[in-house]
Amino acid sequence: MDGGTGGMYARQLELSxxxxxxxxxxxxxxKQLVHHLAKVKQQVKDATLESMSGNCxxxxxxxxxxxxxxxxxxxxxxxxxxxxxxxxxxxxAQDGFLLFWDSTSGLKxxxxxxxxxxxxxxxxxxxxxxxxxxxxxxxxxxxKLHSSPDSETSxxxxxxxxxxxxxxYISDLSFVGNSQVLTSSGDKxxxxxxxxxxxxxxxxxGHLGDVLGLSVNPRDPNMFVSCSSDRFSNLWDVRSxxxxxxxxxxxxxxxxxxxxxxxxxxxxxxxxxxxxxLFDIRSDCELSNYPVRQVHQHFRSYxxxxxxxxxxxxxxxxxxxxxxxxxxxxxxxxxxxxxxxGRLLFASYAEYSSVVVWDCVMGTIIGTLDxxxxxxxxxxxxxxxxxxxxxxxxxxxxxxxx
Amino acid sequence: MELGFLKNxxxxxxxxxxxxxxxxxxxxxxxxMKSMKLERLNQYNNRLKRELARERVNASNSSLMIIKYTExxxxxxxxxxxxxxxxxxxxxxxxxxxxxxxxxxxxx
Numbered sequence: 001m002d003g004g005t006g007g008m009y010a011r012q013l014e015l016s017x018x019x020x021x022x023x024x025x026x027x028x029x030x031k032q033l034v035h036h037l038a039k040v041k042q043q044v045k046d047a048t049l050e051s052m053s054g055n056c057x058x059x060x061x062x063x064x065x066x067x068x069x070x071x072x073x074x075x076x077x078x079x080x081x082x083x084x085x086x087x088x089x090x091x092x093a094q095d096g097f098l099l100f101w102d103s104t105s106g107l108k109x110x111x112x113x114x115x116x117x118x119x120x121x122x123x124x125x126x127x128x129x130x131x132x133x134x135x136x137x138x139x140x141x142x143x144k145l146h147s148s149p150d151s152e153t154s155x156x157x158x159x160x161x162x163x164x165x166x167x168x169y170i171s172d173l174s175f176v177g178n179s180q181v182l183t184s185s186g187d188k189x190x191x192x193x194x195x196x197x198x199x200x201x202x203x204x205x206g207h208l209g210d211v212l213g214l215s216v217n218p219r220d221p222n223m224f225v226s227c228s229s230d231r232f233s234n235l236w237d238v239r240s241x242x243x244x245x246x247x248x249x250x251x252x253x254x255x256x257x258x259x260x261x262x263x264x265x266x267x268x269x270x271x272x273x274x275x276x277x278l279f280d281i282r283s284d285c286e287l288s289n290y291p292v293r294q295v296h297q298h299f300r301s302y303x304x305x306x307x308x309x310x311x312x313x314x315x316x317x318x319x320x321x322x323x324x325x326x327x328x329x330x331x332x333x334x335x336x337x338x339x340x341x342g343r344l345l346f347a348s349y350a351e352y353s354s355v356v357v358w359d360c361v362m363g364t365i366i367g368t369l370d371x372x373x374x375x376x377x378x379x380x381x382x383x384x385x386x387x388x389x390x391x392x393x394x395x396x397x398x399x400x401x402x
Numbered sequence: 403m404e405l406g407f408l409k410n411x412x413x414x415x416x417x418x419x420x421x422x423x424x425x426x427x428x429x430x431x432x433x434x435m436k437s438m439k440l441e442r443l444n445q446y447n448n449r450l451k452r453e454l455a456r457e458r459v460n461a462s463n464s465s466l467m468i469i470k471y472t473e474x475x476x477x478x479x480x481x482x483x484x485x486x487x488x489x490x491x492x493x494x495x496x497x498x499x500x501x502x503x504x505x506x507x508x509x510x
Contacts, residue, residue, distance in 0.1 A: 005422050012429040019436040026443040033450040040454060047462035049469070056469055059482050067491035087490065104490045263471040265464070280468075282459040287468070341477035342468070361469055386478045386489045401491045402481055 041285060049278065049288035050363040062344065062357055062367040064388065068106040068399040069371075072099050077391040078377050079122045081131070083145075086384045090131050090145070091397045092119045098131065100145065103387060103399045112143050115159070125175045130160055132181050134170030139163060140183045140193060163193040165200055172213045176221050176238070184211035184226055192238060204241045206234060212256040219264030229254035233269050235281060247279045247286075257333050261360075262342045268360075270333025276347055278360070290345065290358050292332075298365045299352060335378045340385025348376035348390070355379060355390055369400055 073093035080091045088109065092098040096117030100110035118136035124145065125132070132142045140163040168186030176182055179195045190204040190211055209229030217223040222238045227249060235245040249255040250271045257270035266280045266287065274292030279285070334348045338360065345358040346369075355376050357367035374394035381388055388400040478487040 005426060009422070009426050009429065012426065012433055016429060016433050016436065019433060019440060023436060023440050023443065026440060026447060030443060030447050030450065033447060033454065037450060037454055040458070044458045045461045047460070047465055049465045052462055052465035053469060056473070057483060059480060062480065062482075064479065261468065261471075262475065263468065266468060280459075280461065280464040282467075283461045283464045284456065284458050285461055287461060287465060339477050339479045341472045341475035341480070343472040343477055343483075344479055361472055384478070386487065387491070388479075399491065401489045402479055402487060 044283050045285045049361055053361045056361055058362070059343070059359060059366060064357070064367065064369055064400045064402060066369070066371050066398050066400050068103060070099075070101050070103075070106060070397040070399070071395070072108055073097065073395050073397075075395060076374075076377065076393040077395060077397050078119060080378050080380050080389045080391040080397055081122050081124045082380055082382045082387070082389065083124050084126055084128045084383055086382045086387065088128075089380075089382075089389055089397075090122060090124055091389075091391055092122050092133060093391075093395070094118070098122065098133065098143070101397075103382075103389070106399075110146055115139075115141055120170060121172045123173055123175050123181075125178050127178045129178075130175075132173055132175060134173045134183055136169045138166045138169060138185070140166075140170055140173060140181060142181065142195065161193075161195050161198065163191075163200070165191060168210070171211060174214060174216045174224070176216055176224075182214060182216065182224060184214045186210040188228075190214060190224075190226055190236070202238065202241045204234075204236050204244070206244050207232070209254070212254065213258045215258050215260045215267060217260050217264045218262055223264075225258055225260065225267045227255040227258040227269050229256075231255065233258060233267070233279065245281075245284075247284075249277065249279075250275065253332065257336045259336050259338060262338055262340065268336055268338070268345060270336050270347060272332035274332045274349055274351075276333055276336060276345070276358070288360070288363055290347070290363060292349070294365055295349060295352070295356055298356070298368070299354075334375060337379045337381050337388075339381060346379045346381070346388065348379055350375050353392070353394070355388075369398075371398060372396070 073095055075094035077091050077093040080089055082089050087102060087104055088100060089103055090098055090100050096114050098112040098114055099108055102109055114133060116135045116137040116139060119133050120135045122131055122133045129145060130142050131145045132140060134140045141159060142161040144158045144160050166185040166187050170183050170185050173181055173183045181193045182190060184190045188207045188211060191200050192202040194201045207228040207230050211226050211228045214224055214226045225233055225235050227233045231250050233247040233249045249269045253271040253273040255269050255271040258267060260267045265282055266278055268276055268278050270276045276290040277286050278288040280287045331350050334350055336347045338345055343360055345360040346355055348355050353372045353374055355369040356365055359366045372392040372394050374392055376390045376392045378391040386401055389397060391397045476484050
């Protein structure tokens with residue numbers, strides 16, 4: 001009997017040694033693979049977008065005008081989304097209301113009293129019939145959107161769906177087709193909800209921190225990219241939630257804004273230290289960056305007399321004063337969006353009330369949108385690319401165009 | 403002692419002094435952990451291999467493709483490249499200037 005124990009012990013000891021050698025071998029292999037991968041990634045990175053832009057036509061300063069200022073909210077406007085007709089848009093603010101506007105006349109068309117007044121994000125469905133909202137109460141609520149005059153008299157705005165399941169706030173959401181919604185949440189997950197089934201289709205787990213933003217690929221609605229406080233941006237496929245591709249967005253800072261480039265092969269990501277970077281999926285690397293240093297320089301050398309809008313000089317001062325408060329909300333890059341061709345990259349920063357217009361290809365600042373009195377929490381370009389809507393903490397939304 | 407003996411007889415046909423058993427249990431535990439670690443490392447390596455096998459386009463090529471996209475997609479916000487565009491906002495801003503004169507005429 002004693003010999004049996006001894007024999008078993010000897011066998012286990014032998015197994016232990018075998019396992020140890022195997023672990024050592026595999027660890028060695030990992031090291032080599034990591035080294036090899038770093039080398040391959042370095043080889044691929046043979047240029048930047050800026051270095052390849054030699055033959056590109058330079059564009060001068062862009063002059064975009066503020067055509068409408070939509071007043072009606074009584075608190076910070078946090079989110080804005082365009083209707084597919086390019087004319088209407090929905091804004092939602094901390095006052096607990098969602099307003100539906102005609103951007104050409106500047107008139108309100110409808111109002112929805114939100115069930116969750118602490119709204120963070122919203123999106124209008126591609127058919128324009130619904131608006132999805134998400135916020136601090138962890139639920140994604142979808143409302144029917146009435147814009148015809150006769151429905152304005154209806155006493156109640158009907159809720160189409162309520163999706164509960166996230167354990168933390170909903171940071172961003174996007175419609176995928178007309179019946180599915182993707183939501184990213186502070187509980188580190190992203191969930192795809194189906195309105196016909198009335199429940200979740202899929203969960204995407206893999207981030208190690210709060211998921212702070214997402215963007216659906218404009219070319220292929222099965223793919224989307226997310227950004228998180230774990231400093232990684234993940235590329236997901238709706239059909240295989242277990243696989244993901246990771247892009248390191250920063251070494252030190254959370255990333256809170258992400259947007260696909262219109263061609264669907266690259267995406268831009270903004271981080272809390274104010275940097276914006278462009279990543280390419282084909283090359284699996286960073287192609288370009290838009291440093292916050294340039295933004296600071298631009299505003300320092302800014303001459304108020306050049307401005308068209310008379311009160312924007314004072315707005316700059318106001319914004320620097322209130323930046324302390326704004327920084328408590330969320331520092332760095334607040335929102336980014338691309339123009340129709342992707343040449344212009346619009347970015348808003350917590351420290352500035354003006355929206356910065358970057359030449360995405362050259363990597364230079366070619367303009368600003370001045371007028372808001374506090375930082376801009378959301379920038380959205382209309383589907384046809386002709387209208388820019390900026391929702392600001394100064395309680396207003398502005399519409400800009402050429 | 404008797405209880406301990408029974409317990410051992412129940413779980414495995416091993417008898418003997420306690421320390422021997424403990425030693426055996428510990429090494430079995432250790433080996434379980436080691437094989438789990440090995441499995442995790444193998445998964446990690448497989449992921450790395452998959453990542454290595456992925457086809458990558460050179461950054462210069464993707465840059466050129468991005469530039470080509472920006473040059474071939476019409477962008478109404480850059481009149482410098484695409485010429486002036488009529489937007490729905492310009493029509494509206496013009497009309498208030500025209501309306502008062504028109505309005506005056508009809509009243510007069």
